[in-house]
Amino acid sequence: MSIRKRYFHQYLVSWALFLVACILSLLLAIFLPLSPNNSWRYTLAALPMFPAALWVGITLARATALTLNDxxxxxxxxxxxxxxxxxxxxxxxxxxxxxxxxxxxxxxxxxxxxxxxxxxxxxxxxxxxxxxx
Amino acid sequence: MKNRLKVLRAERDWTQAELAQHLSVSRQTINAIETGRYDPSLPLAFRMARLFNMRIEDIFQPDFESEVESQP
The missing domain is CATH 1.10.287 (Helix Hairpins)
Structure with missing residues (x-):
């Protein structure tokens, strides 16, 4: 696999994982029980987004830097x-x-x-x- | 900046792609330098000079006319 293709592959995998985190977050927001007592509902639903965003940020920055070096x-x-x-x-x-x-x-x-x-x-x-x- | 890159390349019967390969740059870079749209960095100019066994100033000459025109 060429270097360019490898970086492109990294971009795709990162975005795919991010998309999975987005869908998971959405599903949690929809299906977690809705009641006046569970104010933690949206906080819990947003939880998968933070590591996913961090992962995508780091991977994209790394892949972009390597692509520019190339x-x-x-x-x-x-x-x-x-x-x-x-x-x-x-x-x-x-x-x-x-x-x-x-x-x-x-x-x-x-x-x-x-x-x-x-x-x-x-x-x-x-x-x-x-x-x- | 004017340059003799196209002439030097033609003398050796090289294509732009071949010259690009010798200098480890893209063909687009060679084309942009030859047409005067892009001035190479000093390291690349040195690599060119070494490849053609010449001095940098034998390949590149300042284009005073266009410099005067571009000044405000």
Missing amino acids: MDELQRHIQLEAFSFSLAGTATLSFALGWVQWWSEFEINYAFVPLIAGAFWAVGFIRARRKYQ
Whole structure:
């Protein structure tokens, strides 16, 4: 298995485990007995999320670092531009949405933040890649 | 920065992929350097100089015209 494929495999396994933790958490929230006395219900339901999030965070950081180490200098430069674009875009958009949320009824789930960051990264990556083609 | 990479490569009858293999970089990097869209790092410039058995300044020359144009 090539190095790139191995890292991609690590990404997939991490996200699959995270997805399992999400589903487990959801099932616990649905099926734990509902009564006024069990205020621990949602805390217990959220428990699988913490180790899963920590695991995914560490694995993704490690796989990303190894992938970047494996790239040549131009590819690293392209990734830097893509990550910078993503950081700037996500920060600006999340601040704007947070600002709107402050004084209006508008609400957005935090789960959208990685999706927004991913979308900005993809745009930044395509833009940077075209620049050096 | 101007460079003679394309000429030097052609003299040896190498493709971009072959030169990339010699320098352990991607073909895209060679293409970007040849077309002047990307300036290589000093270590890569040294590797190129060693590969072609030349000095760095024999391969790369400063492009004063474009530098003057790009200044504010």
